Amino acid sequence: MSIVGSTSLKWGQVSRKHPRYAGICMLTVLPTSGCSMIDHRALQLEMPIDIRQLNHPSHQSSFSLYLPCLTGTDPDSTSMTLLLSFKQHFTYQLLDYLTIQSTILLLLLGISTYQVVHFLRARNRPPLPTSPPGEFLLGHYRLVPEDAAFKKYAEWSKEYNSDVLFFETFGTKWIVLNSLESATELLEKRGSNYADRPRFVMFEDFQLMEPTHRMGWSPTLTWLRWGPKYHLHRKVLQPPFAKSKVGQYQDYQLREALICCKSMLDDPENWVIAVRRFAVAIVLKISYGLNVDSPDSQWIKLAEESAEAIGKSGPPASSIMDRFPLTRYLPTWLPFMERLRYARTWRHAIEDITRLPFEAAMSSPTSPTKSFVHHRMAIHNSNLERSIPNDFTIEDIKGAAATIVIAGNDTTAATLMLLVLYLLKNPHVQSLAHSEISSLPHNLPTFSSLPSLPFTHLLLQETYRLNPLSPLGIPHSSIQPDTYKGMYIPPNTIIYQNIWAMNHNPSIYSDPDDFIPERYLPVDQGGRGEPLPQGNFGFGRRVCIGRHLAENSLMIVLATILATMEIGEPETGEVGEEWSFRGQAIVMPFRASFRPRSDKMKELLDEAVKKLDEEEGEDR
Numbered sequence: 083m084s085i086v087g088s089t090s091l092k093w094g095q096v097s098r099k100h101p102r103y104a105g106i107c108m109l110t111v112l113p114t115s116g117c118s119m120i121d122h123r124a125l126q127l128e129m130p131i132d133i134r135q136l137n138h139p140s141h142q143s144s145f146s147l148y149l150p151c152l153t154g155t156d157p158d159s160t161s162m163t164l165l166l167s168f169k170q171h172f173t174y175q176l177l178d179y180l181t182i183q184s185t186i187l188l189l190l191l192g193i194s195t196y197q198v199v200h201f202l203r204a205r206n207r208p209p210l211p212t213s214p215p216g217e218f219l220l221g222h223y224r225l226v227p228e229d230a231a232f233k234k235y236a237e238w239s240k241e242y243n244s245d246v247l248f249f250e251t252f253g254t255k256w257i258v259l260n261s262l263e264s265a266t267e268l269l270e271k272r273g274s275n276y277a278d279r280p281r282f283v284m285f286e287d288f289q290l291m292e293p294t295h296r297m298g299w300s301p302t303l304t305w306l307r308w309g310p311k312y313h314l315h316r317k318v319l320q321p322p323f324a325k326s327k328v329g330q331y332q333d334y335q336l337r338e339a340l341i342c343c344k345s346m347l348d349d350p351e352n353w354v355i356a357v358r359r360f361a362v363a364i365v366l367k368i369s370y371g372l373n374v375d376s377p378d379s380q381w382i383k384l385a386e387e388s389a390e391a392i393g394k395s396g397p398p399a400s401s402i403m404d405r406f407p408l409t410r411y412l413p414t415w416l417p418f419m420e421r422l423r424y425a426r427t428w429r430h431a432i433e434d435i436t437r438l439p440f441e442a443a444m445s446s447p448t449s450p451t452k453s454f455v456h457h458r459m460a461i462h463n464s465n466l467e468r469s470i471p472n473d474f475t476i477e478d479i480k481g482a483a484a485t486i487v488i489a490g491n492d493t494t495a496a497t498l499m500l501l502v503l504y505l506l507k508n509p510h511v512q513s514l515a516h517s518e519i520s521s522l523p524h525n526l527p528t529f530s531s532l533p534s535l536p537f538t539h540l541l542l543q544e545t546y547r548l549n550p551l552s553p554l555g556i557p558h559s560s561i562q563p564d565t566y567k568g569m570y571i572p573p574n575t576i577i578y579q580n581i582w583a584m585n586h587n588p589s590i591y592s593d594p595d596d597f598i599p600e601r602y603l604p605v606d607q608g609g610r611g612e613p614l615p616q617g618n619f620g621f622g623r624r625v626c627i628g629r630h631l632a633e634n635s636l637m638i639v640l641a642t643i644l645a646t647m648e649i650g651e652p653e654t655g656e657v658g659e660e661w662s663f664r665g666q667a668i669v670m671p672f673r674a675s676f677r678p679r680s681d682k683m684k685e686l687l688d689e690a691v692k693k694l695d696e697e698e699g700e701d702r
């Protein structure tokens with residue numbers, strides 16, 4: 083056998099792919115062709131093969147190869163070169179033998195074998211969940227609308243009388259859970275089997291070293307696959323946001339709520355900026371210890387841009403690149419590559435929000451208690467000094483800090499915008515909430531006032547229910563095969579949670595499209611006794627870590643809004659566009675009017691903000 087050529091394959095790539103592989107590879111040698119070979123495994127496995135096995139003297143019809151265990155030592159560079167040369171040789175010889183007819187024959191043989199194996203396997207397992215009929219080759223790809231897909235899934239669920247639906251396209255499988263019952267059973271009770279995330283191919287578009295280091299991402303809890311890195315990030319990120327710990331952020335939240343309400347009243351045309359400032363200032367302070375000084379702050383713009391980049395990239399894991407990863411190599415000017423074009427254009431926003439606040443925080447090193455980043459850097463540096471290895475690297479710290487800001491700012495801002503919208507559209511609800519807050523002593527609300535505001539709490543719950551911001555959740559992925567109510571769920575299946583369908587189920591919520599916070603009150607208190615909505619913060623092991631923080635932020639700002647102002651239609655012109663279902667459900671910057679509820683409350687608000695400014699001046 084002649085061995086020619088050399089390889090460009092690097093040891094690093096091999097070792098990352100197959101860090102501990104050891105196995106046997108079968109080769110078959112065709113006797114008439116000298117050294118033409120049909121290789122069942124080696125062609126797919128890019129790894130060194132012990133060359134001594136290849137030098138087997140007898141060109142017999144079959145023999146075994148040992149793939150050596152690769153851990154620890156460097157590979158033998160000779161064997162790397164020879165393996166690839168061997169492949170080249172094989173390809174060359176194979177092409178000599180192939181005619182068009184034999185190629186077609188081989189292809190047909192391959193397809194039929196695949197189908198027979200598929201059929202045999204399918205025969206021995208329960209049926210898949212119901213699906214609407216797909217198209218030849220494309221499967222369900224064109225059937226699912228890009229915009230407001232959650233509504234279509236809810237319709238299908240009704241039409242096919244199944245709360246669990248199955249879809250497949252180009253080999254990518256996905257399941258949509260349309261009921262709380264199925265989501266609770268699978269994602270909560272059997273949570274360990276559904277705690278993975280799918281590959282987010284579009285977000286991964288720009289390939290650097292780490293799988294989540296693409297589209298400008300550093301390692302980001304939200305997108306991390308189930309595994310050691312994920313566990314490390316969750317272990318670091320979850321504790322500071324536990325219910326028992328979020329009280330430590332109440333001062334920031336109260337401060338930002340007051341600033342937000344004053345800005346809404348003083349500059350109603352720019353009320354959306356006040357809302358954005360509120361949401362970003364809280365998470366920026368927690369994450370980096372940075373302040374948002376003015377409505378023109380670069381941090382507000384940065385937060386807005388990153389929210390835009392993610393929001394308009396569409397529901398995660400649903401683009402053509404996610405369904406058919408090879409399409410990411412197609413030119414972006416093609417009409418159906420709009421989402422990839424968008425992701426590439428906005429990549430800088432994710433990079434900026436990961437890098438710039440971190441640099442700003444590091445330029446003023448202070449106490450470890452100042453912020454998440456300062457705390458983690460103090461641990462990191464102390465480990466360095468004591469020569470203890472840092473599992474949580476600087477890149478991890480950057481990624482985790484950016485996750486708090488990215489995951490926590492737009493979600494909170496958009497929910498607050500929705501609250502304003504529903505108060506504007508439902509004046510009777512607003513007046514009920516005003517009555518409740520007026521029953522408190524005539525002061526601005528604080529966190530200790532919140533337990534006395536049960537109706538205000540229901541108002542927030544109804545806002546969550548009516549328009550979940552991630553109507554299909556952030557998808558999970560199944561790890562092992564599973565069976566649910568006699569339906570087979572294959573491994574590596576993307577699992578969407580149709581939170582919109584769960585919270586609009588007419589058998590649970592009467593008049594599901596109407597905003598009725600009283601619906602949750604017991605019947606004997608004039609309500610309908612309906613259950614509080616669930617799922618807005620996800621399910622099981624991947625449930626949102628920031629839910630308690632978000633709830634506190636939203637409750638204090640809502641109470642301050644209700645105490646200080648009346649929200650109404652804009653004094654001139656139209657409310658404007660409120661919603662876009664382009665990709666995700668996105669709240670648009672609609673118009674509204676904000677008038678002080680009384681001179682006294684406005685005065686109290688102005689004084690409170692003035693006092694905050696003075697205190698901040700003294701701190702500086």
Ligand code: HEM
Binds near residue numbers: 304323557620622
């Ligand atoms: C109203 C505000 C918020 C909403 C509606 C919301 C919603 C969600 C949803 C639906 C998920 C996916 C859960 C799952 O996959 O099952 C999630 C995950 C996550 N959220 Fe939130 N969130 C909000 C606020 C926040 C805040 C303030 C933070 C920051 C501390 C945060 C940090 C995260 C993180 C890090 C994850 C990923 C968890 C994981 O994959 O393990 N969220 N959120």
